[in-house]
Each structure stands twice: as structure tokens, then as C-alpha cells.
Amino acid sequence: MEHVKSYYAATANPHAPWPQLQDSIQCDVCVIGGGFTGLSSALFLSEAGHDVVVLEAAKVGFGASGRNGGQVVNSYSRDVDVIEQRYGKESASLLGSMMFEGASVIRDRIDRxxxxxxxxxxxxxxxLNKRQMHHLAEQQKRWQQYGNTGLKMLDEAGIRREVASDRYVGGLLDKHGGHLHPLNLALGEAxxxxxxxxxxxxxxxxxxVTYGNLHQIVTAKGRVTAKxxxxxxxxxxxxxxxxxxxRMSIPCGSQxxxxxxxxxxxxxxxLPxxxxxxxxxxxLDYFRLTADNRLLYGGGVVYGAREPEDIDALIRPKLLKTFPQLHGIKFDYSWSxxxxxxxxxMPQVGRLDNGVYYIQGDSGHGVTFTHLAGKLVNEALGGKPQRFDAFAKLPHLPFPGGRRFRVPLTAIGAAWYSLRDRLGV
Structure with a gap:
């Protein structure tokens, strides 16, 4: 399988290919997946001296890591106040102390x-309304308490200086966030x-995968034996x-x-x-400029990872609601x-059998959390599991309804929250 026909694939940096596994090999750590989670884990572990093998079913960055909006967004899909309400002050303190670290890892990787x-x-x-502005003001206070000094509230005039749209009543600028070409980041990390x-x-x-004192990971033409x-x-x-x-998560599509x-x-x-x-x-909707002055615009969720029939029909009304001055604009690329x-x-990390780890479910905050997660699993394998365990001890619950009903039940819940968005409550 090749990369989907996206803007990112069309502008990917030249790189030497990686081979298909066709032998039986051994290593310390076998990573299944060549996206940000696997690459971040493999890079931290290889830097620490481990012999690492990454197995990717398609191409490096084939999945979400090479297709996302390219936004470096701090924290998690649930902020630290929700974490404290659900899991207590100790969990909030531990997870809060790490919520800006993923973005720092990314900047370090780019520089190094x-x-x-x-x-x-x-x-x-x-x-888009006063209720959301109130939530952003509270978010600024929380994030400042955990050390983010790059935050600035924007009033209506302030956001007009940032975004040429009359949709917004204000906003919060995070100078420690940012945006990038995600596929090129993945290729560079590889x-x-x-x-x-x-x-x-x-x-x-x-x-x-067969577990044992040494685990056996089998592909169509090869085998890896790993600790x-x-x-x-x-x-x-x-x-x-x-x-x-x-069974503990559900794939969702974004366009x-x-x-x-x-x-x-x-x-x-x-975007001045x-x-x-x-x-x-x-x-939510999300957007930014690319390096060659295109507007990249995304939004919407398709539950169950179904491919929508017409991405243009889904996204164009959203884009024009934000930027009506782009009426008639041509789309050169569209993808899901x-x-x-x-x-x-919340992300799910943990251990299964002896020496088997998993990291998944970033729930829309994958660019930053995956880079933190690679650091945490390296710490855990190096004998310092405390920060990894701060996430691992969170309850990982399956979606209600099992495989058959989890998609429609999740869509019903999302429709309720979408209605609240429209009503501004």
C-alpha cells in the first residue's frame, strides 16, 4: 500500500526506501506500527542503545501520522480539570506536569x-460564543499553573487580527503550540x-504475535524474535x-x-x-496555511472509519462559513x-504479557501525545516506569454496545454534543 493521494504525499521530502521484511531476525524491541507512536518509541529506544525493529504494514506515516491537520496542540483531549474530577488530584498533578512535553519533544527532534x-x-x-470564551479563560489559568507562559487571551478585535473571519468572538493563543508538515516529520524521525x-x-x-520468554512476531515473508x-x-x-x-477503542475518520x-x-x-x-x-473545524500558501481545512468525524463519498461536499460548506471570501476556490487535494x-x-497505555506494551487512543491529540508516549515507554523499559504508569493506571473502558453497536451509540452521543455546540450551551 502507498500513501493516500494527499497534499502531504505530494510534497513529501525525498528519502531512501525501507525494505520489506523477508528474513527471520532478532532484536531487543519490536515496534508494530510506523506512525508517530511507533517512530517516537523507536527513536527514544534506539538513542538509548536498544536494538529496535519497526514493522509497518504499508508506508512510514501511512495512517493518521501522515494525514492529520499538522497542528501541534498541547494537553490531551480531556484537560486537566476533567482529569482531576475523574481520577483525582494525584493523577491530575502527574499528567498535568507532562501536558506540554510532547510539543517540546517535537521541537527538539526538529532541531536535533x-x-x-x-x-x-x-x-x-x-x-464561537461567550460560553467557550469562559472555558478558554479557565483553560489559560490551568495551563499557566502548569508552566505554560506562552498564553494570551484574544478579545474580538484581537482574534480579527489573527483570523479574517467574523465567526469568532475571541480566542486563546498558545505560543508553545504550532503547525507543521506531519508526514515530513515522520519521515525525518524514521x-x-x-x-x-x-x-x-x-x-x-x-x-x-505469539508471546513467550521471547516473543514471535510473524509477517507474510518474515519473523522477528524480540524481548x-x-x-x-x-x-x-x-x-x-x-x-x-x-475492543477498547473505535476508529474515526476526519476529512x-x-x-x-x-x-x-x-x-x-x-491568517496574517x-x-x-x-x-x-x-x-471542531481546524485550519492553517501550508508552506506554499494553500489553505488546509479539516473537520467533521465519520464514526467507524468509513470513507465518505464526497469530501468536498462535507468540507466546503464549513470552509466557506469561516472564509466566505474564498467562494469558488478550487481544492487541489482532499483526503480522509x-x-x-x-x-x-484519554490515551490508553499499558502492559499485557511479559514485556508487551501498548500505546493507543490519542482521541485527536495524537501529534503531541505520541511524542511524549515514546519518551515514557523508553523510561519504562529503562527501569523508571512511574510516568508511564501514571497513564497506565487510568481505567480503559470498552465502548458500550460491543463491536456491533459502538458506532451508532457513539454517533448518537456526538449528535447531542453537536446540538449543544449549535445552541451555544
Whole structure:
């Protein structure tokens, strides 16, 4: 399988290919999945001296890591106040202390390995009503308490200076957020793994895993024997490989379009300071400029990872509601990709059998959390599991209704929250 026909695939940096696994090999750690979760884990582990093998069913960055909106958004899909309400002050304190670390890891990777991925600082949470502005003001207080000094509230005039749209009543600017070309980040991290002696195999879908003192990971043409295994496939992990974790989440699709190139003046007239933006709705819209002055716009959720028939029909009304001045604009690229949603909207990490780890379910905050997660699993394998365990001890609940009913039940719940968004309550 090749990358989907997206803007990112069309503008990917040149790179040497990775082979298909066709032998029986051994390693310390076998990582299943070549997206951000697997790459971050493999890079931290290879830097620490572990012999690492990454098995990717398609291409590096094939899934959400190479298709997402490219926004570096801090925290988790549930903020630290919800974490405290659900899991207590100790969990909130531990997880809160890490909620800006993923973005720092990304910036460090870009600098350390000179990864060309068009990183630009600054992200905006845009409010569509007074209720959302109140929530952003509370979010600013919480994030400042945990050390984020790069926050600025924007009133109506302030957000007009950032976004040429009359939809928003204000917003919150996070200078420690930002945006980038995610597929090029993934490719750059894969090259860094190669430099540290790690081995990556593409077109090497795992067909079975047998646990033991040494674990056996089998592909169509090869086999890996490993002391440790990390499941990092997220929404693209085959359900039969490890039902204990795939039953706890649901793949969901999001859609993105990229316009034809705009003139520099026209592009910066839309987003004068080149920030990325996401609104505060439950089913949110998100957008930003690309390095070649296109508007990249995404939104909506398709539960159960079904491919929509007409992405243009889904996204164009959203885009024009935000930027009516782009009426008649041509879309050069449109695509869909899946992310993994959990019932709690918190990521799921943990251990299964001896030396078997899993990381999944970032619920829309995968760009940053995956990079933190790689650091945490490296710490755990290095004998310092405390921070990994802060996430592992969170309850990981299956969706109600089992495989048959979890999609419609989740869609019903989302419809309720979407109605609340429209009513502003």
C-alpha cells in the first residue's frame, strides 16, 4: 500500500526506501506500527542503545501520522480539570506536569535532526460564543499553573487580527503550540532511527504475535524474535492481532482539503500571523496555511472509519462559513484518515504479557501525545516506569454496545454534543 493521494504525499521530502521484511531476525524491541507512536518509541529506544525493529504494514506515516491537520496542540483531549474530577488530584498533578512535553519533544527532534517539516509556532483556540470564551479563560489559568507562559487571551478585535473571519468572538493563543508538515516529520524521525542503527521494514504487515520468554512476531515473508513488543498501530491495528486492546477503542475518520495555491498576500490576509486554528466545538473545524500558501481545512468525524463519498461536499460548506471570501476556490487535494477514539477521550497505555506494551487512543491529540508516549515507554523499559504508569493506571473502558453497536451509540452521543455546540450551551 502507498500513501493516500494527499497534499502531504505530494510534497513529501525525498528519502531512501525501507525494505520489506523477508528474513527471520532478532532484536531487543519490536515496534508494530510506523506512525508517530511507533517512530517516537523507536527513536527514544534506539538513542538509548536498544536494538529496535519497526514493522509497518504499508508506508512510514501511512495512517493518521501522515494525514492529520499538522497542528501541534498541547494537553490531551480531556484537560486537566476533567482529569482531576475523574481520577483525582494525584493523577491530575502527574499528567498535568507532562501536558506540554510532547510539543517540546517535537521541537527538539526538529532541531536535533534538522528535520525539514515547515514548523511554524503559534496555535489558536477560537471561541464561537461567550460560553467557550469562559472555558478558554479557565483553560489559560490551568495551563499557566502548569508552566505554560506562552498564553494570551484574544478579545474580538484581537482574534480579527489573527483570523479574517467574523465567526469568532475571541480566542486563546498558545505560543508553545504550532503547525507543521506531519508526514515530513515522520519521515525525518524514521531517518533518525536509521542513523541510530534501528531497522524499519515497510509493506510488512504483522499477521500474528505469539508471546513467550521471547516473543514471535510473524509477517507474510518474515519473523522477528524480540524481548519486548510495542503495539503502536492505533486506528490501523488489525483487530485480530490483539483484541484485548482493539475492543477498547473505535476508529474515526476526519476529512481534510487543501486549496489551490494562493498569492502570498491573499494567504496572509486570511491568517496574517500564520497561526494554526481550531475552534472550540465538540465536532471542531481546524485550519492553517501550508508552506506554499494553500489553505488546509479539516473537520467533521465519520464514526467507524468509513470513507465518505464526497469530501468536498462535507468540507466546503464549513470552509466557506469561516472564509466566505474564498467562494469558488478550487481544492487541489482532499483526503480522509482515521484516528482512534477512546470512551474517556484519554490515551490508553499499558502492559499485557511479559514485556508487551501498548500505546493507543490519542482521541485527536495524537501529534503531541505520541511524542511524549515514546519518551515514557523508553523510561519504562529503562527501569523508571512511574510516568508511564501514571497513564497506565487510568481505567480503559470498552465502548458500550460491543463491536456491533459502538458506532451508532457513539454517533448518537456526538449528535447531542453537536446540538449543544449549535445552541451555544
Amino acid at each position: 535532526y534538522a528535520i525539514e517539516c515547515d514548523y511554524r509556532p503559534g496555535g489558536i483556540f477560537a471561541a 531517518e533518525a532511527i536509521r542513523r541510530h542503527g534501528g531497522r524499519i521494514y515497510e509493506q510488512s504487515e504483522v499477521t500474528s 519486548f513488543v510495542i503495539f503502536a498501530g492505533n486506528a490501523y491495528l488489525a483487530p485480530h492481532l490483539e483484541p484485548r486492546i482493539t 481534510i482539503v487543501t486549496t489551490e495555491p494562493l498569492s502570498a498576500d491573499r494567504a496572509l490576509a486570511l 500571523n500564520n497561526r494554526c486554528v481550531e475552534d472550540c466545538n465538540y465536532l 484518515g482515521n484516528f482512534l477514539l477512546t470512551l474517556s477521550r
